[in-house]
Amino acid sequence: CTSVASHVIHKHQQVPLICKTPGFLELRASAMDKGKEDEDASAQEYVARSDFTGGGTDQLTFSTGDKLMVHAKPTAEWWWAELRGVVGYVPASYLHRGAAEEEEEEGISLEDPWQDEEYFGSYGTLRLHLEMLSDHSRTETYRQVILKNSASLRNKVVMDLGCGTGIISLFCAQLAKPSTVYAVEASSMADYTRQLVKQNACEEVITVLQGRAEEIELPEQVDVLVSEWMGNCLLFEFMVESVLLARDRWLREGGVMWPSSASFTLVPCQADGYYSEKMAFWERPYGLDFTPLQSLAQQEFFAKPKFSHLMEPSDCLTAPQDVLSMDMYTLQVRDLEEMKSHFTFCVEKSGVFHGFTAWFTVHFESLEAGGAPVELNTGPNSEPTHWKQTLFMLDRPVRVSAGDSISGSIVLQRNPIWRRHMTVTLHWNIKSIMEDTENHQVGSKSFPMWR
Numbered sequence: 001c002t003s004v005a006s007h008v009i010h011k012h013q014q015v016p017l018i019c020k021t022p023g024f025l026e027l028r029a030s031a032m033d034k035g036k037e038d039e040d041a042s043a044q045e046y047v048a049r050s051d052f053t054g055g056g057t058d059q060l061t062f063s064t065g066d067k068l069m070v071h072a073k074p075t076a077e078w079w080w081a082e083l084r085g086v087v088g089y090v091p092a093s094y095l096h097r098g099a100a101e102e103e104e105e106e107g108i109s110l111e112d113p114w115q116d117e118e119y120f121g122s123y124g125t126l127r128l129h130l131e132m133l134s135d136h137s138r139t140e141t142y143r144q145v146i147l148k149n150s151a152s153l154r155n156k157v158v159m160d161l162g163c164g165t166g167i168i169s170l171f172c173a174q175l176a177k178p179s180t181v182y183a184v185e186a187s188s189m190a191d192y193t194r195q196l197v198k199q200n201a202c203e204e205v206i207t208v209l210q211g212r213a214e215e216i217e218l219p220e221q222v223d224v225l226v227s228e229w230m231g232n233c234l235l236f237e238f239m240v241e242s243v244l245l246a247r248d249r250w251l252r253e254g255g256v257m258w259p260s261s262a263s264f265t266l267v268p269c270q271a272d273g274y275y276s277e278k279m280a281f282w283e284r285p286y287g288l289d290f291t292p293l294q295s296l297a298q299q300e301f302f303a304k305p306k307f308s309h310l311m312e313p314s315d316c317l318t319a320p321q322d323v324l325s326m327d328m329y330t331l332q333v334r335d336l337e338e339m340k341s342h343f344t345f346c347v348e349k350s351g352v353f354h355g356f357t358a359w360f361t362v363h364f365e366s367l368e369a370g371g372a373p374v375e376l377n378t379g380p381n382s383e384p385t386h387w388k389q390t391l392f393m394l395d396r397p398v399r400v401s402a403g404d405s406i407s408g409s410i411v412l413q414r415n416p417i418w419r420r421h422m423t424v425t426l427h428w429n430i431k432s433i434m435e436d437t438e439n440h441q442v443g444s445k446s447f448p449m450w451r
C-alpha cells in the first residue's frame, strides 16, 4: 500500500506528452519479434490508479479502477495495452498491479499463508537435506531409535512424515522388518526418494507418496508415525501441525509417535562474543567513536532471534529449565497458537546477563514396554546439531551476581497470518541481593520469527 501511496498521481496531473509514443509500426514489429504467443503469455493485467484522457489517436482513455491488459512495454513510460477491445498506448505511471499480483511480485501472497510454494521449493533442492543428513547427532539418533526397536518393528506399518530423501524409511527397511513404510514427502524431492528406495532394494517395504501428509490418502492406519519435524526454536516452520493432523487421521489406537514428547529449554546467559562482535565493536574502531551506530546495531542484530547460535556451557548464568513440554499424543493444533510459561532462575555465578538461550530435546519411547527411551538433546552439553541453539539478546546487558534471581515469563505466539512464523516474547524481573543497586530491573522484549 505504501508503494501505491508514494506513486499517487494527482487527479488532473497530465502525463508530459513531450515523450513521443513509439510509432505503431515500431511497436508491432517489436511485438512480432517476440512472437504472438509470447506477447499473450506476457500480457499482464494492470489497474488504473487515476483517470487518463488519451491525446492523439493511438492513446487510450481510461478511468480509475479500469483493468487494462498490458501486451508490451516498448518504453518505460508508454505501454501497449488493451481496454474493452481497443488497443493503444497508456502511461505506465498511471497503472499498478492489482493487490494480489503486487504481493506476488514481492514474493508474498496472503492466499498462501503457509508459503508452501517457497517452503517445499526449498526442500526440493539438496541444500537442506545435505545439512540434515550431515547432522550426525540428529540422523544417528533416528537410526538408533530404529535399531533399538527393530524387533518390535517387525510386521508393523510405519509412516515417515516429511521423509525428505527417505533416510528414516531406509533405516526401517535396512535395520528392521516392518510390513510397510509409507514415506510421505510434499516436495519434488519425492521423485529422487523413489530412486533411492529402488537403488537400495527397498521397494518391497517402502512406498513413497508425494503430497502433503495432511492431504494424502493411505490405504490403512499406521502403528508408528515417525517424523523429523523440529524447526529452529522447536516450532518454527510449524511442521508439527502437519504431524498432529496426520496423527489424528492415520495413527491407530495405541499407535506410537516418534518423537513421543518434546521439551523446550531456556536459560539466562552471557553472550560476550556476540555482544562484542555486534555492539562493543562500535565503541572505538580504529581510534574513532562510532557509538552513534549502536542504536542501529541493536535494531539490526538484536531485534530478532539468532538462530544457529553455538553457546558454551559456561555461558549459562543459571541452571537451564524446561519451560515447555509437549506430549505428542495429547498436544492439539489449537495449543500451538500460544504457549506460555513462567520461570524463576537463580544466578549461580556473577556475570553479564546478555540474553536468553533456548533449545529443545525430543524423546522416542521404546516400542517394548519398559524399554529405555532414546533422546535427542540439542543443548550446549550435547553433541552440536545443525539447529545449535537460539539466542534472544536483550537490548542492554545487565550485570548480575550470584544469588540474584531472574523471574518472568516466555510466550510463543504463533503468527495469525503467516502460519509458519511466530513471535517469542520474554518478560524478566531481576531481583538483586545487593542492596546498593536498584533492587530490581524489569524488562520485556518481543522477538519476531520472522514476520
Ligand SMILES: N=C(N)NC/C=C/[C@H]1O[C@@H](n2cnc3c(N)ncnc32)[C@H](O)[C@@H]1O
Pocket (backbone or CB within 6 Å): 119, 120, 123, 161, 162, 163, 164, 165, 184, 185, 186, 187, 189, 211, 212, 213, 214, 228, 229, 230, 231, 232, 237, 239, 242
Ligand atoms: N526438521 C525441519 N525443520 N524440517 C523438517 C524437514 C522437512 C521435510 O518434510 C517435508 N515436509 C514438511 N511438511 C510436510 C508435510 N506437511 N507433508 C509432507 N512433507 C512435508 C519437507 O518438504 C522436507 O522434505
